[in-house]
Amino acid sequence: MGRVIAVANQKGGTAKTTTAVNLGAYLAMAGRRILLLDMDPQGNASSGLGIDKRAVESCIYDVLIDEVEIEKAITNTKVQGLDIVPATLNLAGAEVEMVNLMSREHRLRRALEPVKVIYDYCLVDCPPSLGLLTVNALAAADSVLVPIQCEYYALEGLGQLMRTIELVKRHLNAELEIEGLVMTMFDARTNLSQQVVQDVRRNSGQHVFEAVIPRNVRLSEAPSYGVPISMYDDRSKGAEAYRSLADEIMHKEGA
Amino acid sequence: MGRVIAVANQKGGTAKTTTAVNLGAYLAMAGRRILLLDMDPQGNASSGLGIDKRAVESCIYDVLIDEVEIEKAITNTKVQGLDIVPATLNLAGAEVEMVNLMSREHRLRRALEPVKVIYDYCLVDCPPSLGLLTVNALAAADSVLVPIQCEYYALEGLGQLMRTIELVKRHLNAELEIEGLVMTMFDARTNLSQQVVQDVRRNSGQHVFEAVIPRNVRLSEAPSYGVPISMYDDRSKGAEAYRSLADEIMHKEGA
Numbered sequence: 001m002g003r004v005i006a007v008a009n010q011k012g013g014t015a016k017t018t019t020a021v022n023l024g025a026y027l028a029m030a031g032r033r034i035l036l037l038d039m040d041p042q043g044n045a046s047s048g049l050g051i052d053k054r055a056v057e058s059c060i061y062d063v064l065i066d067e068v069e070i071e072k073a074i075t076n077t078k079v080q081g082l083d084i085v086p087a088t089l090n091l092a093g094a095e096v097e098m099v100n101l102m103s104r105e106h107r108l109r110r111a112l113e114p115v116k117v118i119y120d121y122c123l124v125d126c127p128p129s130l131g132l133l134t135v136n137a138l139a140a141a142d143s144v145l146v147p148i149q150c151e152y153y154a155l156e157g158l159g160q161l162m163r164t165i166e167l168v169k170r171h172l173n174a175e176l177e178i179e180g181l182v183m184t185m186f187d188a189r190t191n192l193s194q195q196v197v198q199d200v201r202r203n204s205g206q207h208v209f210e211a212v213i214p215r216n217v218r219l220s221e222a223p224s225y226g227v228p229i230s231m232y233d234d235r236s237k238g239a240e241a242y243r244s245l246a247d248e249i250m251h252k253e254g255a
Numbered sequence: 256m257g258r259v260i261a262v263a264n265q266k267g268g269t270a271k272t273t274t275a276v277n278l279g280a281y282l283a284m285a286g287r288r289i290l291l292l293d294m295d296p297q298g299n300a301s302s303g304l305g306i307d308k309r310a311v312e313s314c315i316y317d318v319l320i321d322e323v324e325i326e327k328a329i330t331n332t333k334v335q336g337l338d339i340v341p342a343t344l345n346l347a348g349a350e351v352e353m354v355n356l357m358s359r360e361h362r363l364r365r366a367l368e369p370v371k372v373i374y375d376y377c378l379v380d381c382p383p384s385l386g387l388l389t390v391n392a393l394a395a396a397d398s399v400l401v402p403i404q405c406e407y408y409a410l411e412g413l414g415q416l417m418r419t420i421e422l423v424k425r426h427l428n429a430e431l432e433i434e435g436l437v438m439t440m441f442d443a444r445t446n447l448s449q450q451v452v453q454d455v456r457r458n459s460g461q462h463v464f465e466a467v468i469p470r471n472v473r474l475s476e477a478p479s480y481g482v483p484i485s486m487y488d489d490r491s492k493g494a495e496a497y498r499s500l501a502d503e504i505m506h507k508e509g510a
């Protein structure tokens with residue numbers, strides 16, 4: 001039965017998209033059926049998986065605003081077992097348009113109902129804000145995966161995100177749990193990275209995955225070829241880290 | 256007469272805050288009077304300049320929502336000539352609260368009117384979205400400075416940002432210009448960085464500053480001490496780059 005995991009952090013540039021795309025790819029390579037939902041108006045996850053946005057017929061906007069059946073918006077990707085509901089430019093207007101819609105926070109949850117059973121995991125890539133798109137993802141999710149950059153500014157927003165998750169848990173989705181925190185862009189050469197990782201492991205009070213994603217240029221090159229790291233450079237340090245994150249997540253499920 | 260420059264890009268993590276703080280510091284060191292406005296609910300610019308958010312009496316939220324006089328919210332920083340209107344946690348609720356307020360897009364512009372004349376530059380640090388906080392900044396600004404990470408995903412959002420700027424120019428602020436694009440986190444060791452810089456210089460159709468900000472760990476360490484790079488490591492490559500960006504901006508003004 002499909003578990004919905006929201007990949008969220010309102011801090012910008014913490015590797016939410018890089019994590020959703022590459023974790024999705026390695027879960028699919030392990031034989032799981034994965035659906036990736038691109039809820040970011042920039043549509044980075046869609047282009048990171050080689051989707052041509054001009055050729056997209058239905059997208060996440062149509063599903064959320066016009067209540068188009070989600071099956072119509074699901075597209076294959078180059079990765080066997082990994083499907084996507086892509087984002088296009090019109091998603092930029094969705095938050096304002098949803099403000100006055102009926103049950104505005106549960107539109108994604110309702111849309112996912114019919115397909116949850118087909119997939120083992122649904123991963124939702126969130127934009128860098130705590131607006132209605134992210135709230136929809138948290139209301140639909142079983143758990144939240146929080147990528148945290150190994151940088152000083154990244155620590156600041158963590159409290160705010162935890163408070164928002166608590167609010168969603170109280171008002172919209174009592175089952176919402178924290179899947180865990182994953183440290184990203186770790187640079188072994190700097191003290192800053194080590195300090196941030198230690199700080200988060202000691203003080204966050206949350207589960208922090210063993211897998212730490214290193215800063216690795218291959219991860220930032222892969223999207224320009226429209227493929228995940230597993231297809232671009234499967235032996236890179238970035239690939240190894242995301243493969244072990246996938247193992248940890250499957251292991252945690254007792255899968 | 257104060258020029259208002261919005262530092263904006265809806266892509267997350269492109270160094271908007273790092274640029275606003277360090278450019279502000281070097282403009283102040285050159286003798287200009289600078290006001291920094293922290294419009295990001297994470298309040299990174301405030302903490303990057305050592306502001307203790309618990310001790311803040313009035314902040315940008317009070318100015319935008321309760322129409323508190325901006326003079327009451329202006330605080331000194333450790334940098335001579337650089338003042339700030341800090342952000343605190345309550346800013347996270349501002350976008351939703353502003354939706355139904357009178358003249359919601361012009362609240363910052365109106366608030367800045369009385370103090371524009373005291374400062375040479377007002378720099379507005381924007382959050383990673385195109386919501387009402389960023390729209391307020393664009394409506395109040397004379398020009399927009401766009402930090403662009405030297406990464407593939409960073410190129411995707413550029414078109415969207417330019418369209419939003421055009422919309423603001425047509426409906427809210429006919430004088431709005433583009434100050435220029437500044438390339439950030441350039442890593443000379445990777446082809447990706449060089450390709451992105453070339454791509455932007457050739458295809459963006461906008462002014463791209465000569466100064467390219469290199470990836471430099473000193474820039475990401477400075478905020479943990481609550482000081483700009485000029486006070487943390489003034490001889491680092493990151494410091495040099497922001498100093499020459501400040502020179503370029505002043506030169507452009509014919510200052």
Ligand SMILES: Nc1ncnc2c1ncn2[C@@H]1O[C@H](COP(=O)(O)OP(=O)(O)OP(=O)(O)O)[C@@H](O)[C@H]1O
Nearest residue numbers: 012013014015016017018128214215216220267406
């Ligand atoms: N481990 C890594 N090593 C090197 N580069 C990385 C790594 N992870 C992500 N990147 C790059 O850093 C940038 C930011 O990552 P990404 O876009 O995935 O973050 P995000 O949190 O999704 O950003 P946004 O807040 O805009 O949605 C991208 O250009 C990406 O290619």
Ligand SMILES: Nc1ncnc2c1ncn2[C@@H]1O[C@H](COP(=O)(O)OP(=O)(O)OP(=O)(O)O)[C@@H](O)[C@H]1O
Nearest residue numbers: 012151267268269270271272273383469470471475
């Ligand atoms: N040139 C640089 N070299 C190294 N690190 C940098 C550089 N510029 C910024 N950083 C670091 O990268 C991270 C992202 O930068 P910053 O927070 O300024 O971006 P932002 O665009 O303001 O992010 P957001 O979208 O969340 O507002 C920060 O941790 C910052 O310290």
Ligand SMILES: [Mg+2]
Nearest residue numbers: 016017040044
């Ligand atoms: Mg993203």
Ligand SMILES: [Mg+2]
Nearest residue numbers: 271272295299
């Ligand atoms: Mg910022």
